[in-house]
Amino acid sequence: DKSWILMVTAQSPTNIAVIKYWGKRDETLILPINDSISVTLDPDHLCTTTTVAVSPKFEKDQMWLNGKEISLAGGRFQSCLREIRSRGTDYEDQEKGISIKKQDWEKLNVHIASFNNFPTAAGLASSAAGFACLVYSVAKLMNVKEDQGQLSAIARQGSGSACRSLYGGFVKWAMGNDPNGSDSIAIQLATEAHWDELVIIIAVVSSRQKETSSTSGMRESVETSPLLLHRAKEVVPKRIVQMEEAIKNRDFPSFAKLACVDSNQFHACCLDTSPPIFYMNDTSHKIISCVEKWNRTEGTPQVAYTFDAGPNAVLIAKNRQVATLLLQKLLFYFPPASETDLSSYLIGDKSILK
Ligand code: PMV
Numbered sequence: 001d002k003s004w005i006l007m008v009t010a011q012s013p014t015n016i017a018v019i020k021y022w023g024k025r026d027e028t029l030i031l032p033i034n035d036s037i038s039v040t041l042d043p044d045h046l047c048t049t050t051t052v053a054v055s056p057k058f059e060k061d062q063m064w065l066n067g068k069e070i071s072l073a074g075g076r077f078q079s080c081l082r083e084i085r086s087r088g089t090d091y092e093d094q095e096k097g098i099s100i101k102k103q104d105w106e107k108l109n110v111h112i113a114s115f116n117n118f119p120t121a122a123g124l125a126s127s128a129a130g131f132a133c134l135v136y137s138v139a140k141l142m143n144v145k146e147d148q149g150q151l152s153a154i155a156r157q158g159s160g161s162a163c164r165s166l167y168g169g170f171v172k173w174a175m176g177n178d179p180n181g182s183d184s185i186a187i188q189l190a191t192e193a194h195w196d197e198l199v200i201i202i203a204v205v206s207s208r209q210k211e212t213s214s215t216s217g218m219r220e221s222v223e224t225s226p227l228l229l230h231r232a233k234e235v236v237p238k239r240i241v242q243m244e245e246a247i248k249n250r251d252f253p254s255f256a257k258l259a260c261v262d263s264n265q266f267h268a269c270c271l272d273t274s275p276p277i278f279y280m281n282d283t284s285h286k287i288i289s290c291v292e293k294w295n296r297t298e299g300t301p302q303v304a305y306t307f308d309a310g311p312n313a314v315l316i317a318k319n320r321q322v323a324t325l326l327l328q329k330l331l332f333y334f335p336p337a338s339e340t341d342l343s344s345y346l347i348g349d350k351s352i353l354k
Helices: 075-085 102-106 126-141 148-155 160-166 214-224 226-248 252-271 282-298 320-333 339-345
Strands: 006-013 015-019 024-026 036-040 047-054 062-065 068-070 091-093 098-100 110-116 170-173 186-190 199-203 303-306 313-317 346-348
Touching: 006 126, 006 160, 015 160, 015 226, 015 252, 015 303, 024 214, 036 160, 036 226, 047 126, 075 126, 075 148, 110 126, 126 148, 126 160, 148 160, 148 186, 160 170, 160 186, 170 226, 186 226, 199 320, 214 252, 226 252, 252 282, 252 303, 252 313, 282 303, 282 313, 282 320, 313 320
Parallel strands: 062 110
Antiparallel strands: 006 047, 015 036, 036 170, 047 110, 062 068, 091 098, 170 186, 199 313, 199 346, 303 313
């Protein structure tokens, strides 16, 4: 009987690095040149929802992103699907008369439908949420028994930063030593409940797709930037220890300082790349100046900023009260084009806008 379909739906939030990953030591396995630390966002805002299905009726693997079919030919999709299929276990549903043996997963084709509730490839880590969700949902579908850490090593082969979205809260991606990547996995440092006063606001400066993908940007930086090599060897190892300590102690001044200098050094490495890569624009720079000035005036940091491979600002406020003030300041300096633009101009904690 070929009429059955087995389906799983999952949701994954995106994550924002506060100590950045930039540069691979192995491009195929996606092994980084340094550890990184991120905060996973609340799934209500920036997330991917993915439904995966298998059926003997399906003639080939197929995927749709935001309703449009996309090619699965790329090595990254193939690596993730191959790794999961090889770990599938026996599945039995007597009521529906479905019995799938471990080895059958290799022969069954999957259909994957994925939706992002935010702009794709605009430097908002859409691939992180996307691959985390794909790996998690296909693993559930194929009855994979592996733990989250092992699943993170598979998601890593889709997009490096995706491995950190397998966990909520504060997450470290350990670069690992093993040449085949078995120890290059995500580790949860603390749950979201550990430090729930923090409010993350994303100021969407531009929702256009970025010009330099993180893959080619990283490759060019590794090949040409002396600053990046210095950063990975001498700077990040110390910052990782300090950031773990700041998170453990909920020490906002240290957390904010480290997040800001690390974002700035990542963008300095982009500028040190030949030819240089510009991810931030004038508005991004104005936001940095505005936050720096405010933190200096207050005497102690109130807000941290960090920018990924795009111009959009991720602002982390110490608490709700500071977040409300921050929104007022941002709206004053950077008024949206019209009242109706407000919701698309600032996404993140929307309740603050009410
Ligand atoms: O995983 P990728 O290839 O999307 O690279 C992400 C790189 C940054 O977002 C700039 C930094 C990070 O650690 O997430």
